[in-house]
Amino acid sequence: MIEIKNLVKKYNDKIILNGINADISDGEIFSIMGPSGSGKSTFIKCLVKLVFPDSGRIIVDGEDVLGGKNEFELARMRRNFGYLFQDGALFDSLNVMENVCFGLRYLTDIESSKYERIAKEKLSLVGLKDIQSLRVSELSGGMKKRVALARAIASEPKYILYDEPTTGLDPVSSEKISELIVSMQEKLDITSIVVTHDLKLAFTISDRIAMLHDGKFDLAGSPGDLKKSEDPFVKKFIKDSICHDMKDVKNK
Numbered sequence: 001m002i003e004i005k006n007l008v009k010k011y012n013d014k015i016i017l018n019g020i021n022a023d024i025s026d027g028e029i030f031s032i033m034g035p036s037g038s039g040k041s042t043f044i045k046c047l048v049k050l051v052f053p054d055s056g057r058i059i060v061d062g063e064d065v066l067g068g069k070n071e072f073e074l075a076r077m078r079r080n081f082g083y084l085f086q087d088g089a090l091f092d093s094l095n096v097m098e099n100v101c102f103g104l105r106y107l108t109d110i111e112s113s114k115y116e117r118i119a120k121e122k123l124s125l126v127g128l129k130d131i132q133s134l135r136v137s138e139l140s141g142g143m144k145k146r147v148a149l150a151r152a153i154a155s156e157p158k159y160i161l162y163d164e165p166t167t168g169l170d171p172v173s174s175e176k177i178s179e180l181i182v183s184m185q186e187k188l189d190i191t192s193i194v195v196t197h198d199l200k201l202a203f204t205i206s207d208r209i210a211m212l213h214d215g216k217f218d219l220a221g222s223p224g225d226l227k228k229s230e231d232p233f234v235k236k237f238i239k240d241s242i243c244h245d246m247k248d249v250k251n252k
C-alpha cells in the first residue's frame, strides 16, 4: 500500500504539488489525469525519490520513503518499483535485449542465465519479437515505448509507474498496452499508477482516477464517479479531452 500525506513540491519558488493526499491499495490501478504541466510526472518521480519533495510523507508498505535513506536502502526500496518513463529513457548505446535486461542485472538477484528467457517473454508480451539485437536508434517511437514497457515489467515489481504508456501509439498498440496493464494486475497482483492523457485508457482500466489540478487531487474516484462529477474543472477536462479525441479522428 502507498500512503501519500500532504505532499508538497516546489521548483524554485513555483509550487507544483500543493498538498497531495492519497492512499493507493495493493492491486489497484490508480490513474492520474490533468493538464500538461500540472505536475503528474513530478508526482510519480517523488514516489521513487527521483525528485525530492519539500514536505509531506510517502509511506510504502509501512516504510517512510523520504526518511534518511542511504544508497543501499534506497536501492532496496526502488526494487519494488518498475518505471515506464514518459520519454522511454532507453539507453541508446545498448541493444533491445540489453535494455530489457538492465533492471534484472541491477535490481534483482535473478541468475544471469535466466535474463534472456525473461526478456524474450516480456518482449513477446508487449507484442515484439525477433528484435532483441536491434539498437535503440533502429526502433520506431512506438517500438521504443514497448521496449521501455518490457523493461519496466521485466522484474515483476510490486508497483509499476506508467508515465503516458499509450502516447504516440496507434489504437491497436494502445489497446494491447491497456490489456497488458490489466493482465499484470490480474495475474501478478501488481499495483499500477498510470499517468495518462488518454481518457479511453483511463476509463477502461482504472479502479480510480485522480484529477490533478492546482497542485491537488481534485477528485479521486471511480470512472463512474468522474463521469457523474459536477466539479467544473473535471467536467471541462473530460469535455475538452473528448473534443480533442474527436478532432483527431476527423483529421485521420
Ligand SMILES: Nc1ncnc2c1ncn2[C@@H]1O[C@H](COP(=O)(O)OP(=O)(O)OP(=O)(O)O)[C@@H](O)[C@H]1O
Binding pocket: 011, 012, 016, 034, 035, 036, 037, 038, 039, 040, 041, 042, 043, 086
Ligand atoms: N527539474 C525541473 N526543474 C524546474 N521545473 C521543472 C522541473 N521538472 C518539471 N518542472 C516544471 O514543473 C511543472 C510540472 O511538470 P511535470 O513534468 O510534472 O508536468 P506533467 O503534468 O507531467 O506535464 P505533461 O503532461 O506535459 O507531461 C512544469 O511547469 C514544469 O516546467
Ligand SMILES: [Mg+2]
Binding pocket: 040, 041, 042, 086, 163
Ligand atoms: Mg509528464
